[in-house]
Amino acid sequence: MNKVMGNKRSIAFFVLPALIIYAVFALFPIAYNIYMSLFNTDLMAKKQFVGLGNYIGLLKDGTFVHAFRNNIFMVIGSLIAHMPLAMFFANAIFKKIKGAAFFQTVFFLPSVICGVAVGLTWTFIYNGNYGLLNAFLKMIGLGSLQQVWLANKKLAMFCIIVVIMWQYVGYHMVIQLAAMRNIDSAYYEAAQIDGASGWKQFTNITFPLIKPILKIDAVLIITGSLKYYDLVAVMTSGGPNHATEVMSTYMYYQAFNILKYGYASAIGVILMILCMLSVALSNRVFKESDE
């Protein structure tokens, strides 16, 4: 067995093609970025070694700190909004109701659509003058709450998180649903005989058994939220006045609009470290269900 499965040449045959491509086109750029983050450079004539100067500058940069906070807000917001909602829908569909396949297909649909289209549509929904949201509020008698949603610096970030939720709840639902479908139905039959309620079945059977998937899901949500770029760029470009700036939009702006490439690289490095930290953290949180 070990002779076949431990054969160095076979292993190389399977792993090397992917590893080489990955090393050249992903790892090398990462290394290059880390290196560049130590310079004050526009990648043209200016190239001045500043050590950790860029990182120190970032700590003092109010906009970056704000963007950082927005990302954390996004991570927490996505975790507490995505997961329970996705779980609610998954659990609802899982219980063999009519139209389950239909709901499942439709809910996944938004995650299939490109960011430009989603952003455009929701910009019109949030519009202050003829936006659907304001019209709806007026209809249900909450006209006093009407406003120019994306121009409100306190609400804009929240509005964007709602759209992200809209787009990806179905995606996470499908992942969780998949896990639920994989649970041995004998558990539920036994519970049925014991007369356990739907809620009891969920807390005692479903939830514990899908925990490993929730870990994966959490990792996807966290890394996704930290790297997030698309909708912010399309809907607000980080505005009004940096209110919805996130690290990736700020990094893009620094690199391509004002040519502070070293500074932008430092943002990229911080982003990567944050991702790793949060993955490690979620591994720890879900540890007991691992082994």
Added chain:
Amino acid sequence: MRKIGEMLTAGILCTGLLAGCGSGNVTNTTDMNASDAAATSADSAVDTSVDDSAASTEAQVLTMMLNGAASDAYVEGYQKIIDAFNADNEYGVVIEPEFVSNSDYKTKLTTMMVSDSEPDIIFTWELGYLENFVNGGKIVNLQEYLDADADWKASFNSGTLEQETYGGDVYGIPTAQCMAVMYYNKAIFDQYGLAVPTTYEEYCHVCDTLIENNVTPVALASTADDAWLVSQYIQQLSNGIAGNELFEGIKAGTRVWNDSAMIEAGKLFQEEVNKGYFEQGFTGVSGSEAEALFQTGQTAMYFNGSWEISNLDNPDVCQEAANISCFAMPSVNAEYDQISVGSLDNSYAVTTNCQNVEAAVGFLKFWTSDENAAMLLYDYGRMPATSIELDESKLSSLSKDVITCFGEQNALTPWFDRMNTDLGNEFNNSSIAVANGDDVQEIFDSLQQYAESNTQ
């Protein structure tokens, strides 16, 4: 194949690095890339020209990147110029244009510049934007070419070449000029017996009268992408309060962003907002939406650049086309009248990648020739940066009005985001905060703080 091998080794080297080996190899790797890159780009340049010459005679290709999208009317006019030049020129070169939409232009040019693969001729904005690339050693000094052709040099309007002059030498060639004007709807003005305002008080009177009659005075947009529309309005107010000395002072660093004139302009703008001079909810209105309001006669005025002419005098896209005229925004203090926000439009520069600067300059001369400048003006409403003989009969009435306005200006102040991309963008962001009703003093204080911390 050899290069691919090298790249692979480079990649693997860096993998080792990541895993915690020593550092220091990276510099070599990057240098190697650069030299390889130069070699390859030369190779590929030869390749393309060979491909092309299969059909015609041996022609050198000059690549050119322009700012334009399919929906920009003037793209057609630019293409005409390029085609005419390609059909017959003394240098035996072919210009290969690439139009890149505005939203991608900066990203793409930046990427090309820093990896040494910029096209031969590039579209650029004047002042701060081009300066970065000039300092980076990427742009050809055109001074000697201008000096060698006195007629060409003299054809540019005064104050134009200066904006692309760095260290005493000219690096960019402007092809058009522009300024922000207040477009207005003559039919609406007539209906309420309003005259074109010549003082700020009269302007307020016009707006107040319109409001009394339930007409929205001015269409304005202020989403993040259109932040410059708000900031150009505030800048215009500041011009009327303190003149172009304010702009020049901020540019030179002798005056501050939280100058009392700037604060006053911000407060005045907020006052106008509160009085209802702009459409309801304008803070969430996009640029094209604001324009649609004006085009359909739902607002009486619209503050935007002279480049909008072709969108406003064309009955196919603008219902009110026949009624539209314009005036220069009157100043708050009479002594600073006729100082508008305005600058160059569509400048081009030759990059150090260019193998045939002679031909590139020849092409720019061709572009700025009377004949082409006139064509762009008559057909696409682009005001030339060179002085040409005007044939008024070929001008649309709106173009004529804009040109009249333009001729009356005592000074122009470029948009702040052209003066300095970084600070100008922050100014745009600050303007949005002003539009949203935040404390003006605080906003400009923090802008000044930002400016100080970002200039060594």
Added chain:
Amino acid sequence: MKKNISEKIWMFIKYIALILFTVMCLYPLFWLFLASFKTNQELYFNTWGLPESWSIVNYVNAVVKGGVVRYFGNSVVIAVSAVVVAVILGTMASYAIARMHWKMSKLVYNTFLLGMMIPIYGLIIPLFSIFKALGLLNTHWAVIIPQIALGFPMTIFIVCGFMRSIPRELEEAAVIDGCSALQCFMKVILPIAKSSVVTVAVVQFINIWNDLLLPRIFLTDSEKMTLPVGLTNFQAMYSTDYVGMIAAVIMTIIPSIIVYVLLHRQIMEGMVAGAVKG
């Protein structure tokens, strides 16, 4: 009996929530579809109503001026070739990591996962230099290769997770029968892991299909552009042709929807399997 009633109420709430969200998912698409027939001004002044006329002029513009058909072909070439290579090589690597015995497997696995943590925006400039050195700029390769490289982390994450859940005995039996590692992979593991592979392929197809950034930067020749880049062609320097863009958007999202609807059963299966043991 009491329980039955509360169960019914619960059921009712569930259905309301499901139907509400269905409307929320479908309505924006429906709106986009309606908007694609409007004029730019109608978009603002008749935002939520039916278009005044069902004119297909926006579609004609998108095809003629916007060159959507050509972009469509390019998108297919890029998405299909990137997905095929990324999934084949990624699945092979997953096999070695999940099933074969070697010391570095954990390290290699983690190295691959690193790729899930980097924002692609940070890689653009180094990648640009690499492609320039290789002479691949402005070719489809410049988009395909990074998509492959960045497709590995996700592929390996999901497929490895799936493969680890397959019992060892199956392979052992095959090895005793004299199978090589390659034969084990092809004949034993791959057929079982099929659904997770399909899942990964679909998710990546959708990602690549919608990607704007790489083609925008690495391709200069408009003959080689992809569909999402075509969308930005409607954004001019000072204004945007929204309805033209929406018509192009409709043409862009239809293929994604078709792929998804055709394959959603497999996606489900793959998710089930791939996610179960991570």
